[in-house]
Amino acid sequence: MKIGIVSDVHSNMEALAAALSYLDEQQVEQIVCLGDVVGYGPSPNECCEMLQEVNAVTLLGNHDAAVIGAMSTEYYYDAARLAIQWTRRQLSTHNLEWLYQLPYTYRRPKEDVSFFHSAPICPSGYFYVVFKDDAQAHIRMFDKLTGLSLLGHSHLVRAFRLSDGKAKETQVTEIRREEDVRYIASVGSTGQPRDRNPNGSVALYESDSGELLIHRFDYDREATVAKIAEAGLESRFGERLLTGS
Ligand SMILES: [Fe+2]
Numbered sequence: 001m002k003i004g005i006v007s008d009v010h011s012n013m014e015a016l017a018a019a020l021s022y023l024d025e026q027q028v029e030q031i032v033c034l035g036d037v038v039g040y041g042p043s044p045n046e047c048c049e050m051l052q053e054v055n056a057v058t059l060l061g062n063h064d065a066a067v068i069g070a071m072s073t074e075y076y077y078d079a080a081r082l083a084i085q086w087t088r089r090q091l092s093t094h095n096l097e098w099l100y101q102l103p104y105t106y107r108r109p110k111e112d113v114s115f116f117h118s119a120p121i122c123p124s125g126y127f128y129v130v131f132k133d134d135a136q137a138h139i140r141m142f143d144k145l146t147g148l149s150l151l152g153h154s155h156l157v158r159a160f161r162l163s164d165g166k167a168k169e170t171q172v173t174e175i176r177r178e179e180d181v182r183y184i185a186s187v188g189s190t191g192q193p194r195d196r197n198p199n200g201s202v203a204l205y206e207s208d209s210g211e212l213l214i215h216r217f218d219y220d221r222e223a224t225v226a227k228i229a230e231a232g233l234e235s236r237f238g239e240r241l242l243t244g245s
Contacts, residue, residue, distance in 0.1 A: 001111055002026065005187050005203040007034035007152030008061065009051075011041030011087065012191030012200075012241070016050055018219035019190045019202040023054075026204055032106060034152030035061025035117030037099070040080065040192060040237045042227035044087045047191075048095040060102040061117040061152065062126045067091070068100050079234040086233065111207035112147035112177060120149045120184070128154050135160035135167035135184050145182040147210060148175060150203070155189035157201065157214050177210030185212060192237075198244035 004023035009016045023031055033056045038044040040063070051058050065071035066084045073081045091099070104123035106115040114120065119127040121138050129135055129151055138145065139162060161170045162182040175183045188201030199216035206213075225238035 001030070001207045002028045003108075003111070003113070003205045003207065004028035004031045005034060005115070005150060005205060006031065006056070006190040007117075007187050007201070008036040008155050008189035009033065009038075009041075009047050009191040010036055010063065010189070011038045011044040011047050012224050013043035013046040013050065014220045014224045015191040015200040016047050018217050019200055020050060020054060022202055022215060022217055023204075028204065031056040032115050032150075033058040034115055034150065034187065035059040035102070036063045036152060037061065038067055038087045038091070039063025040083050040233070041224065042231040042233060044090050045092055045095055048091070048098055052098065057106050057115070058102050059106060059115060059117045060099070060104055064099050064102065068096060079236065083233055083237065086231070107146065108207075109146065111205075112210065113205060113207060114146045114149050116149060116151050118153040119151060120145060126153065129160070129184060129186060130154050130156060130158060132160065132167055132169055135162065135169075138162060138182075138184060139165055139167065142182060145184075147177050147182060148205070148212065149182070149184045150205070150212075151184065151186040152189070154186050155192060155194040156186055157188040157195065159183060159185040159212075172212050172214050175210060175212045187212075188214060188216075192241065193244040194240075196244050198242055
């Protein structure tokens with residue numbers, strides 16, 4: 001089974017449209033969005049609706065949680081908090097209600113894969129898995145992990161291989177189905193990459209082989225930047241899209 005994954009869209013409809021069109025070309029059977037549909041960007045309603053239209057299984061990210069009032073906005077710096085409040089005012093009742101019922105996790109045991117916004121160890125705690133030690137903390141729940149756990153949240157592409165009580169950093173291209181091995185991988189951000197590559201990130205998981213592919217795509221980021229300015233959101237949110245920072 002082919003599953004397409006988008007993550008951290010952050011109200012960037014131009015990036016989401018490009019990612020969904022790639023997944024359509026790839027003829028995926030299921031789309032999963034790893035959360036942070038909204039926050040920072042100028043098109044929150046459009047992004048919610050585009051995901052609903054493709055029946056994406058969508059998880060609750062921390063920005064989504066803050067928008068619906070399930071997380072305090074005190075955790076955010078001023079500009080991000082203002083964007084969360086702006087988003088709350090923009091969203092239709094339908095989309096607010098849709099965000100309100102999103103889960104923290106999604107598991108597909110048959111395909112040996114689970115999905116999280118942040119981390120399997122504490123899906124509602126918004127823990128970052130960026131360094132080896134973050135992955136190592138998951139050894140204690142090794143038996144509960146599926147072969148692959150896919151994460152968003154960090155806006156970075158990372159992969160870790162867990163076996164024999166140890167986590168090691170690896171490459172996404174090394175991921176496959178293996179006995180007594182678990183992989184944890186973050187797929188990067190569709191709508192606000194932070195790895196100095198301004199191209200958006202979208203992932204493909206092939207459950208038969210257990211392989212994960214990260215595809216980076218160009219999109220009309222100038223249009224998104226213009227909409228950020230038009231909405232009166234922080235200009236830095238637009239500038240970072242041009243540099244991937
Ligand atoms: Fe995010």
